[in-house]
Amino acid sequence: MKDSEIKFKYIYGPVPSRRLGKSLGVDLLPFKICSYDCIYCQLGKTKEKTILRKEYVPTSEVLKEIKRKISEKCEMDFITFAGSGEPTLHKNLKELILGIKEMTKTPVAVLTNGSLFYLKEVSDALINADVVIPSLDAGSKKSFLKVNRPSPSVDFDKMCEGLINFSKIFKGSFLLEIMIVKGLNDSEEEIEKISSLANQMKIEKIQLNTVVRPPAELFAKPVSEEELNGLKKYFNAKVEIIGSVEKIIEASLSLPGKDLENRIVELTKRRPVTLEDISAGLSVKIAEAAKAVTNLLNKKEIKEQIKESKSYYIGNSKE
16 A cells, blocks of 8 residues: 555644645544533534543654654644644643654744643643744633633642743744633723733633534524724734635546545545635635535535535544
């Protein structure tokens, strides 16, 4: 069997990222293990809520897959730890980041909920990344429990202290994402509390986001872009409003039908995607993506979910 025909188990993409361009995703946990059960999560409800750090997937196999993908010389802007759960729960995260840096000059990013930065071993691992993007969606314990629904072992004050301390020692790009959910953390009082914490951090950029993809809970509703823009004044750092994924790839590259379908299935296992996401992430024309998606829907290998008149495609394996 050719290398190109061997399926990847722990990596996916490169996929289009609203923040990181073309990003090769690295998934270190089985679906869906996390220290939070956020009401807005596009992956659905957390199946195992924990702060236990262990080797959830074999470190050596992850590095082998990344090395094989790098050898394919595909275009990527970042190698990003994200996916089916909280990446800092993997105890060998430091070894993985350093291992990647021995293979390539492609920068390493970590998307994290920020819950465990107070742990020295987590801070020691993340310090080796090029970009770290944690979340802070609450300014008070009450709001934290409502929006993020953390593991009982996660202390709000320790979580905040960990983020603040790490931001001051990290030499790379520290970006803070704040997810605003209508009626839950969008009040002036709550925003002032969130900004009070954020303004203590050394931040390159704050990224204000809202509920765009289908959330874990139907009551998690978005705020308008106008409302997001109105929140910029509360923060000292530069603020960016996160929009929808734009088309990144201009040229198209045809893929054999079955291979394209397989890659779409793998992509939908990680997150809900639109036709535009598939087109940009897999470098195919919209028409090709639509044909493959139709075939997969007919075979019930993926499902469609409508949110605000927009179609998202989700892997059935998430049931």
